[in-house]
Amino acid sequence: MKALRFHAAKDLRLEDIDEPAPPGPGQVLIRNSFCGICGTDLHEYAYGPIFIPTEPHPFTGASGPQVLGHEFGGVVQAVGEGVSHVAPGDRVSVQPLIMPRSGDYYADRGLFHLSDRLALAGLSWGSGGMAQMALLNDYNVVPIPDDLPDEAVALIEPAAVAVYACDRGGVTAGSSVLVTGAGPIGVLTLMAARAAGAVQLFVSDPNETRLALVRDLIPGAVTLNPTRQQVGNVIRAATEGGVGCDVAIECVGNEHALKACLDAVRKQGVVVQTGLHPHENPLDWFAVTFKDVDIRGSWAYPTHYWNRVARMIAGGQLPAASVVTDRIALSDAVTQGFDRLLDPAGTQLKILIDLSR
Structure with missing residues (x-):
C-alpha cells in the first residue's frame, strides 16, 4: 500500500509498504479516508525527530521510519476477537492516543492522556493516517454519527484539543476570551469558546491572511496584529471595566x-x-503573582471527549469543516501540503489528505 513515511527532517517519502497484518484480539483494521496535516507533523518534517522515537518506544516498540498522521479516520475493514463496538463497513474516527489501559497511575483514574507511557498513532505506533490502511487498538476506533460527513473524521482530533483548552480555561456563558495564534487550533478554539457561550472573542496573529479568514469564519471576532497593535491595550479598552x-x-x-x-x-x-513551546520561556512571574492569575497547561484531551466533540460538529455548534482550505492527494502531500503550510506568508489554514484520490 502507499504510505507517507518520515525518515528524517525534510525527508518524507511516499513509499510502497506492506499492508497491516490482520487484526489480532482487541484490534481493528481500517481503510483510511481522510487525514489532516497537523502542526506537530509540520514540526517533525521541519525539525524532527521530536516525538518520533529514535529508539523503540517503551510501550509500543515503534521507531522510525514512521507513517505520519494522527488526525484521521475511515471505514472498518476487519475486527479482531473481542471487538464488538464496531463492525466491517462502519465509518469511524481515530482517537490516536495509545497507552496502558490499567496498571498505570493515570490510566487507573481514567486520565489516559496523561500516562507517562503515552504513544500516538502516526508518531509512535506502527500505523498512521497518511497511508491507505491502519491497524489500531479497539479503544482507538470510535464510530461516528450518520450525519457527520466523511472528512469530519479527520477534524474531531484537533477540535477535541480546542474544546479541552476552553474547558481548562473555564470558558462559560458571557466570557471574554483571547486566543493567540490563528492557525487551525486557534480558529477551532475560537469556535469552541463561542460554543461554550463566550460573547467577546479576540484573536492575535501576525499573518493578515489568517486574520482575514477568521473574520470570514467567525463574525464578530476582533482580529489583532501584534506587530501593529498592543494587544493588551486593545483588549482592556474593549472589556468591562x-x-x-x-x-x-x-x-x-x-x-x-x-x-x-x-x-x-x-x-x-x-x-x-x-x-507546544520548543524551549524554556521566561515569563514575568511578578505579574503572575500581582494579577493573581491561574496558568494552566492543556495537554491533548481526555479520550472520552470523542463523542461529545463529534456531536458538536454534527450539530453545527462547532463548524470544524470551515477551517479546511484545501484537499489533496497523498502523492501531493509534501509539496502541496507540508511545504505550503510551512510558508509563513501562505494562504492555507487546514489541508486534508484525501486517501481515496
Missing part, C-alpha cells in the same frame, strides 16, 4: 504570544497554554 479578558489561550507555542496572554488577561483570570 477596562480590566482585560477573562481567559487567554495560547495556541501557537510562541514566547511573545504567551506574554501577550498574561498581559491581556484580567486579575484572577486564567491563562491556558495549549501550543
